[in-house]
Amino acid sequence: MEKKKLVVLSGAGISQESGIKTFRDSNGLWENHDIMEVASPEGWRRNRALVQEFYNQRRKQARACQPNEAHKVLARLEQRFNVTIITQNVDDLHERGGSSHVIHLHGELSKAQSSKNPDLVYPMEGWEIKEGDCCELGSQLRPHIVWFGEPVPKMEEAIDHAATADYFIVVGTSLQVYPAAGLIDYVPKKAKKFLVDVVIPNSPLTKDVFCLEKRASEGLKHLESVILGEL
Known part of the structure; x- marks a missing residue:
């Protein structure tokens, strides 16, 4: 049986729990x-x-810094889902936490690039x-x-994944940073959408979204049981 697709948009809040x-x-x-x-x-x-x-x-x-429980939950979900993580973070904690498919929208600290x-x-x-x-x-x-004023080269790839999600989880970001926040607009209407953050914004973007006003690790552990319970 083909695994359902779970796409995660992660932000600073998930890394913050690791001390970044x-x-x-x-x-x-x-x-x-x-x-x-x-x-x-x-x-x-x-x-x-x-x-x-x-x-x-x-x-x-x-x-x-070391991966925290939130990173580990997302890695565990690969056992039951086809998981793609789209992150605004530039650290490699998702990879070190065990996730195998991570798209870094804003670049990676562990890499260098030509200034030309x-x-x-x-x-x-x-x-x-x-x-x-x-x-x-x-x-x-x-x-x-990716600095302010520079293009986000991985955005098109991220949109393609968001557009085919069965589940879409936003964690550790309050959907205020663009263009990443706009990814939720590409998620299919039939997909189930979740937002986990310590502050839930009063925004049109959160319409039809199940919101959990919690830290990343606590919220994702709760969602893990909810989503797995639907399979």
Whole structure:
């Protein structure tokens, strides 16, 4: 019997339970930095050393964190469902938690890319990108992160998965970050939709959505029993 398709859109809240901080924690500051200074092409042009050091530290921090129960629940669901995770997070906690099909909308800390050609992407062995580390074109390597003002190259792939979901779970995000929040508009009307977050927004996007105002791990453990109980 073919497995039903379960698509998950995950956000900062699921990583936060593992100890990873987000810029939303402090009124637009990310680890005490103005978000535009460390997550925009303009910031990169102004102070490349600052941007590199910022992501080197984020990479080091992420590698010290471990997957939490929410990540493990999603991995377990692969036993019964065809699971695709679409994440706004740039850490690799979903993969380390056991999930096998993860689409990173905003890039990945564990990779570097050419500052000249964004299609040239390289896996990283260590946690640092240093000045003078260059791609095959001779240009400086930069973090493989989708910054503000840059296109989201994995968006079309994400839309294709959302459009074929039998179940769609939004976890750890309040559907305020676009274009990712718009994925729910592509989910079939017959699909069952769920939202797990500590704050449920009063939004038209939550219409026909079963909402759980809980932390990611607690909410997903509850949903695991609900969804499996329907099979």
